[in-house]
Amino acid sequence: MSETGKKSLVVFQDKTIRRTLHNDEWYFAVVDVVAVLTDSVNPTDYIKKIRRRDPILAQGWGQIVTPLSIETAGGVQKVNCANVKGLFRIIQSIPSPKAEPFKQWLAQVGYDRVLEIENPELAQERMKELYEQKGYPKDWIDKRLRGIAIRQNLTDEWKARGITDERDFAILTAEISKATFGMTPSAYKIYKGLNSPNQNLRDHMTDLELIFTMLGERVTTELSKQEKPTSMPGHKSVAQRGGRVAGNARKETEKELGHSIISEENHLSNDELPGIGEGEDK
Known part of the structure; x- marks a missing residue:
C-alpha cells in the first residue's frame, strides 16, 4: 500500500477504521466505526436499523454523513464517512454495551464544558x-x-x-x-x-x-x-x-x-x- 494509503487507516482495538481528509478535517468510514462498536456481522444492515430506530438521525443523515473516496488495500472506494461530531451523533443511537463508554465520555465532556x-x-x-x-x-x-x-x-x-x-x-x-x-x-x-x-x-x-x-x-x-x-x-x-x-x-x-x-x-x-x-x- 502507498504511504497515502497507510495514512488513510487508523487502528482502534486492533481493528482498522478507514479515514480520509476532507475540508481539512478527518472523516471516518461510518461502517467501520459501527463494526468496531457492535461486532455486527453485517454493519451495513445495522446502520439501516439504527436509522429506522432513530427518525431524527435518519432525517439529518445527509448532513451528518458524506460519501467520500478512500484509498485502502483494496483500492479507492466510495464510502459513507462522518467527522468526529457526526460520529458522536451516530454513536448516541447505538445500544451496544461497547458504545456505552463513548456515551458516558460525551456526557462528561458536555458537563465539563458547562x-x-x-x-x-x-x-x-x-x-x-x-x-x-x-x-x-x-x-x-x-x-x-x-x-x-x-x-x-x-x-x-x-x-x-x-x-x-x-x-x-x-x-x-x-x-x-x-x-x-x-x-x-x-x-x-x-x-x-x-x-x-x-x-x-x-x-x-x-x-x-x-x-x-x-x-x-x-x-x-x-x-x-x-x-x-x-x-x-x-x-x-x-x-x-x-x-x-x-x-x-x-x-x-x-x-x-x-x-x-x-x-x-x-x-x-x-x-x-x-x-x-x-x-x-x-
Missing part, C-alpha cells in the same frame, strides 16, 4: 493539562496560553470592527506573520515540516517565536483600538504595521544573538494528540 463556561479558568487549566500530557515544558506552556489570550483579544477586536469572514481573519493573520517573520503561516508550517491540517503552527514554535508572535498581535490590537479601521484595507495596514514592530524587534534580537530565531524546530514527537489552540493558523 463548568468551563461558568468559570473560564477551568478551561485554561484543562488546556494546560493537555499540553503537559503532550510533553511540553511548563515555561513554554505559560507563553503558549498567554499567546492564546492575546490572540483572542485580537480576534475580538477584529469582530468589533466588522471582520466576520474566516478568510478575512486568515488574510490579516498572514499580514502580521509576513511582517513579523517574513512568511505566512502556511509557508511557516512548510518550513517546519508540518504537513497535517491538524498541526497547529504555534504548538511547534520556540519560546522566542511565540514571544514575537504575541508582540505582533498585541501591537496590532492596540493600533486597531486607537485607529478604529472600518475597511479591509484599513485593517490590513494596521496588521502590517503591528507585525512590522515585531519584525524589527526580531531583527534586532537576531543581530544581538548572532543567529536567526526563525527555527525549523517542531514537536512532531508530541503530535499524536490533535492540535491544541485557537485556530489561528491560516
